[in-house]
Amino acid sequence: xxxxxxxxxxxxxxxxxxxxxxxxxxxxxxxxxxxxxxxxxxxxxxxxxxxxxxxxxxxxxxxxxxxxxxxxxxxxxxxxxxxxxxxxxxxxxxxxxxxxxxxxxxxxxxxxxxxxxxxxxxxxxxxxxxxxxxxxxxxxxxxxxxxxxxxxxxxxxxxxxxxx
Amino acid sequence: xxxxxxxxxxxxxxxxxxxxxxxxxxxxxxxxxxxxxxxxxxxxxxxxxxxxxxxxxxxxxxxxxxxxxxxxxxxxxxxxxxxxxxxxxxxxxxxxxxxxxxxxxxxxxxxxxxxxxxxxxxxxxxxxxxxxxxxxxxxxxxxxxxxxxxxxxxxxxxxxxxxx
Numbered sequence: 131x132x133x134x135x136x137x138x139x140x141x142x143x144x145x146x147x148x149x150x151x152x153x154x155x156x157x158x159x160x161x162x163x164x165x166x167x168x169x170x171x172x173x174x175x176x177x178x179x180x181x182x183x184x185x186x187x188x189x190x191x192x193x194x195x196x197x198x199x200x201x202x203x204x205x206x207x208x209x210x211x212x213x214x215x216x217x218x219x220x221x222x223x224x225x226x227x228x229x230x231x232x233x234x235x236x237x238x239x240x241x242x243x244x245x246x247x248x249x250x251x252x253x254x255x256x257x258x259x260x261x262x263x264x265x266x267x268x269x270x271x272x273x274x275x276x277x278x279x280x281x282x283x284x285x286x287x288x289x290x291x292x293x294x
Numbered sequence: 295x296x297x298x299x300x301x302x303x304x305x306x307x308x309x310x311x312x313x314x315x316x317x318x319x320x321x322x323x324x325x326x327x328x329x330x331x332x333x334x335x336x337x338x339x340x341x342x343x344x345x346x347x348x349x350x351x352x353x354x355x356x357x358x359x360x361x362x363x364x365x366x367x368x369x370x371x372x373x374x375x376x377x378x379x380x381x382x383x384x385x386x387x388x389x390x391x392x393x394x395x396x397x398x399x400x401x402x403x404x405x406x407x408x409x410x411x412x413x414x415x416x417x418x419x420x421x422x423x424x425x426x427x428x429x430x431x432x433x434x435x436x437x438x439x440x441x442x443x444x445x446x447x448x449x450x451x452x453x454x455x456x457x458x
Binding site: 133181183224262273 | 300391
């Protein structure tokens with residue numbers, strides 16, 4: 131068995147973010163930032179029923195992230211953390227995930243809000259956000275619990291690439 | 295630019311599930327089902343600080359799913375739905391995602407609970423579940439809102455592969 135898997139691009143994400151250093155670190159810091167997902171037309175049929183969902187997961191390739199580091203300094207913190215304990219981009223596989231708000235579906239184009247994704251990012255998958263499956267309560271969030279909401283909000287606004 | 299991206303396997307997920315037809319459809323239907331994630335040792339340093347998180351996302355390859363269908367009949371429903379409006383496995387890119395409960399980190403091995411993943415599944419990425427980023431309220435969940443909790447719970451227990 132091969133030790134790699136090849137995923138094809140199934141579309142492109144368009145957003146106002148063209149500079150990694152000025153892109154919000156998470157969708158929750160991106161209220162009112164709109165973009166579009168242009169699914170390649172061959173896949174359009176797979177969008178049926180998606181419009182009923184208020185939020186969707188987008189999975190994509192961090193196409194502007196070249197390096198891999200196992201320890202990173204997250205933007206919301208001053209310590210070196212294991213990359214798997216962060217959302218930072220320099221991970222072994224450059225797989226990005228965002229939960230965005232779905233505004234409309236027109237043909238093969240999705241209009242979305244709360245966009246923390248760079249323009250021209252290759253899309254790999256879309257899944258619906260399902261409250262029943264995806265909400266967890268009584269969550270411990272490790273070092274993130276030591277970052278206050280105000281601090282996160284403030285730093286998130288300063289726009290630094292995916293290093294939360 | 296290539297229209298594919300290659301992701302390498304960074305570890306293997308071990309679970310009691312060896313038959314797709316008898317595997318729970320979601321982690322929320324898998325309470326008490328334990329498994330392990332064996333990260334390849336080259337990546338072990340990236341696990342630092344992960345143990346502080348009660349829940350983590352696992353991203354993996356649906357390695358037993360061969361076919362692609364744009365319309366699928368989800369297990370929790372009787373209608374044909376667009377594959378992107380479901381979590382079904384026959385998607386264009388066989389990317390799986392589960393939020394599991396993290397019990398312990400010992401070296402490069404994670405002990406996990408609420409496992410809905412087949413044994414020997416290749417691991418692609420780990421990200422922390424962060425309450426601040428990942429919880430959404432006022433969510434509409436499309437056709438899933440028409441499935442009652444009891445129905446979902448009951449059908450989930452009947453163990454059918456990832457077709458929720």
